Amino acid sequence: MGAKSRGGASERMEARSVLSAVLLADSFTQRFLPVTLEKPKALLPLVNVPMIEYTLHWLASNGVEEAYVFCSSHADQIKAYLDASCTWGSAGDGGGSNMQVTCVVATNCKSAGEALRLVDQKDIIKSDFVLVTGAVVSNVALAPVLEAHAQRRAQDRNNIMTMVMRTASAAQAARMGEPEVLACLDPATKRLLKYVELAGAGGGADGLAKGGKGAASVKIDASFFSERDGVQVRTDLVDTHIAVCGPEVLLLFSDNFDYQSLQRDFVTGVLSEEELGNKLYVHEVSREYAACVSNLRSYDAISRDVLSRWTFPFVPDTNLLPPSGGGGAASTFRYSRGHVYLEAQVPAPRGNSLVSDVAVGALSTIGDGCHIAQSTIGRHVRIGKGATIIGSYVHDNVVVGDGASLVGAFVCEGAVVGPGAALLPGCIVSFGVVVGAKAVLPHHARATLVSPSAALHAPRTDADGFGSGSEESDD
Incomplete structure (x- = not known):
């Protein structure tokens, strides 16, 4: 089902130019049990720093002015932590440019889809925004992503999302414990045509090897070739859980209550309803670092990457991030x-x-x-x-x-x-x-x-x- 038209939507999107982000602090999974029975994953230390700090400081360093942190499980702990924390200023600005962080609490949400529907109901997002989870570690420069997304939006408002994906070898992807992804792209525009999580990949991190939604073989729609000379079929791309979205993304979640997961439901749903005209694109990064702590295997892998300095400047000795239990003081x-x-x-x-x-x-x-x-x-x-x-x-x-x-x-x-x-x-x-x-x-x-x-x-x-x-x- 397509997004319903709402009066004045375009005027609302153009009414403000503040760069906003929606940060999902809850993973809506059970992968860190029993630890997350007592503490939210976003506040668990990664190389002695709460995970959420990596994400917030990265957003601030990229000029995000407003961050809405959505929290469900242990929301009281996250809210108390953010209330007690220092401001998040852009890296290198001497603290002169600070990002405003606002908690959005809903203790009864069970999925990312429910969370984004609530964000839409609250009508706090008026224009294009950055969507990210609260356990992303990245040094990717957002400016090129935002610029490319804005240019596509200026040409066609149906270009509703740009997903940031990182090139990785099969061995590098396996370190993260996530299923292997097959993505079909238009080589000229980087438009995403198909997105499939392959069965049996990633060490069974989500049970895909046991009859999940993935598939051992994938059919490529012949219609992909009717408008272009060729199609890239890629298995070397890893989703970073970073995306730049138009407000229409929230509308689509509100109008499709079966959308629970961003990747499995929303992305595949939009791609299967091509007649509605909504388009998704991929921004590919190879030299920069971006990864999400989604399970214990990725926690281990990303911790080692931080120690090995792949995440610079977010490494221990730059002392940019406050340590866990440090009361906001620098390490x-x-x-x-x-x-x-x-x-x-x-x-x-x-x-x-x-x-x-x-x-x-x-x-x-x-x-x-x-x-x-x-x-x-x-x-x-x-x-x-x-x-x-x-x-x-x-x-x-x-x-x-x-x-x-x-x-x-x-x-x-x-x-x-x-x-x-x-x-x-x-x-x-x-x-x-x-x-x-x-x-x-x-x-x-x-x-x-x-x-x-x-x-x-x-x-x-x-x-x-x-x-x-x-x-x-x-x-």
Whole structure:
């Protein structure tokens, strides 16, 4: 069903030129259970910085003046965090240009589609806007995307969306744990003609290999060739969850209540209703970085990319982003050889091997004889003598006992890993959990103090891809 006409829509879109963004802070998935039973994914630390900070600072650095943060699950925590945070100024402007951030709360929304319908009902978006999720890490310059989108809109108002997609090899895409995408493009205009998530790709991150919406083979409509000499069939593009949209996108969500997901429902729905005239385009990036933390595998991959400096300037030692639990104060990281980052007030370890790709937060202590590689350590963490931490993520105020071993583990704030304990690859230890001395948590174990709901028993679709514990470089 097409979008209904609304009186004065064009006048409303032209009434203001403020660049706005809609940020979906809720992922509407269960991929980070049991951690997200207690804290929203957007506030979980990624290399010691809340994920949402990467997205907000990137938007501000690209001249976005208004950001509407939509939150559903744990909305009170997100609102409190944003209320207490400092302003988000454009990078390099000395704080003179600040982005206004407004929370839009609806605790009963269950999908991105419902969220965007509510945004439309509130009538807060008057012109073209940036649509992004709250876990995007990017250094992409938006100006060329906005300019190309505006030029297409000036020629035809039915050019309603420009999706930012990044070129990636099959191996790079697999690191993110997402299904492989097949996209058909007009090579001259980059108009998107077909978008399919392929079955069995991405390590089954969304169950597509088990009979999902994807397909092992794809039929190309012969009509694609009637208006153009050729069609690009691409499987090397990864959706970054960044798009520039016209207000018509919100209208289409309001008029089609079966649209729940942006990619699977909206994009495929618009492409299948070509007779309505709405067109989608792709802006391809290759030298810049853009990725979304959508599951534990992508959390691991993007953390390593940040440590390896692919996300510059959003890397630890530029100290642009406030650390988790820092009260809005800037971090104090210093860079050392091998992509090792230590904050101030971290005592110089003796007899330790900080191998490579390691970040250690302020006021953390590391005992003698430890081995730490490809891991992040939060603030106020105490690590005992002889501990081994490889490919793991240890958040603030964690205690790791003497001789403990963490390989490919995810350990939340306030947890305790006792002396001699072992966390095998894929383990998740949630907030405040105590793992006893010499205890061994098996592969992909998940420990929490919260009584789990039925949702906790959802398939662990991304567990296989997280927690390899490898010390190999991802460059």
